[in-house]
Amino acid sequence: MIVALAGGVGGAKMAFGLSRVLPPDRLTIIVNTADDFEHLGLHVAPDLDTVMYTLAGLANPETGWGLAGETWGFMSAIERLGGPSWFRLGDHDIATHVLRTERLRAGERLTEVTAELCAALGIRCAVLPMSDDPVRTMVETPTGVLPFQEYFVHLKCEPAVRGFRFEGAATAKPSEQALAALAAAEAIVLCPSNPFVSIAPIFAVPGLDKAIRTAKAPIVAVSPIIGGAAVKGPAAKMMQELGLDVSVVGIASHYRKLVDGLVLDEADAALVPAVEAMGLRGAVMPTLMRNDADRIRLAQATLDWVRGWTSAS
């Protein structure tokens, strides 16, 4: 079993690659739910949806999130009715939120609802929310603490970041499915998702943190920073605001106590010695995923590398 930890777009792309090189019963993707929120009375789970849509081949190739061929009649009607329009829900996308919300209100767990949605979309590997309990990322800024989507979407990541809180994480429990997958893991892969708001919330759930740290499997991360910049999203801006080195070395420093190895992009090949000096294994690969072939190649190369550790050691 390979267990991947994923957030949004970058994580979803790598998860797609893994899903194409592994049998479905050998892959479990544990997805961040700390940027879930209730909007217009609907339970919106951005990272779960990005992973689902990407695995199903339905994602919008230009944005990486949302659905290809989306239409926006709902939003135009919401605006006509004076409703909030800062978070845009597409006509097709909203069907996911409506069905999810209905089933959660009926008492189903998010893990079950996600499995049903995945089954309907033909996704055969396991996609698991990190917890069925609510965890909510709060962003600490100089002017106050903001709910994640307020910071991320409404304010377009403009406020400087001082830190993060993951409300509910301390008491959130991992699902049995997630714990079973981690216990059976041959390797654990931290996808190139935002370390602070996609991967950190997963480790903020005590049961997951413990299960990952005590797993016998080797743990590898793929750097979301290439050549000192984030491929997408606010990871680099956050690193700067948090006083970290905005480079793959900063990523290695952040992950050094969590992972055994780090995949660096070819652009950062010169930094392998600095990563290894921190006690991590380092490998250089093309990590930019512009198309499906890139995703599959990165997934295969990462797995090959980690499997080599076991046979060599």
Add this chain to the structure above:
Amino acid sequence: MIVALAGGVGGAKMAFGLSRVLPPDRLTIIVNTADDFEHLGLHVAPDLDTVMYTLAGLANPETGWGLAGETWGFMSAIERLGGPSWFRLGDHDIATHVLRTERLRAGERLTEVTAELCAALGIRCAVLPMSDDPVRTMVETPTGVLPFQEYFVHLKCEPAVRGFRFEGAATAKPSEQALAALAAAEAIVLCPSNPFVSIAPIFAVPGLDKAIRTAKAPIVAVSPIIGGAAVKGPAAKMMQELGLDVSVVGIASHYRKLVDGLVLDEADAALVPAVEAMGLRGAVMPTLMRNDADRIRLAQATLDWVRGWTSAS
């Protein structure tokens, strides 16, 4: 103040006419909510929406319900996800249900939510749900009791009707706004809506029944049956199944204890004596509303007729 009692398409058309011949503060439309239901976790209020959309000039002119220029991305996504597709929610229409549901769950009354939606759509007369409490039409058929939308939409009115129950009506309370409008009414108009499933539920709320019956205002109904057939919907089929005369005389018989006068279509002019023989006033007008001009003409003629009673008597 003119108070109109309305259900769906026929009622909405007459309400539109009234809204064009009366100052907004002189018109209150009390709308059936007994065919409201929860679908996909959303509070759907078909008659309120038909009245709102019609008054706002947004209704689909071909169907009479729903929105003009509607799109169906949401439904195609619901089908892809294996959700129920028998009740079709358009992309624009669903914005109404989502906002309504969110506000109801936040504790607002349906009367308030409806007022807000109407204000956003530029509707200036009062549109009031018959009650803020849930009332649900149940259809008695030879094979069992069906929720209204199951009968009406899913089974396309195919089962024979034995009778109706309005669950919750006995304990439902009218809003203060509805009672105030009825107390101030100069005339009460029963729009040409289905007598059994649009008008009857309004009278099934004891407080409304009493307020209408004790109002000093004259009460007039516009026949939904023209030439022995319903303009739209299952009214004629229901009359037959209930053993009533499928004609404006059957309507007069059904309404004789509730109203003072009945507007008949020109096609039924020969039946005026039969209506008058039941103790009702009768007037002949063109009642088929094919366009806005028809609606305005019928509304004005009905008001002129009823006002004539007062000045003459």
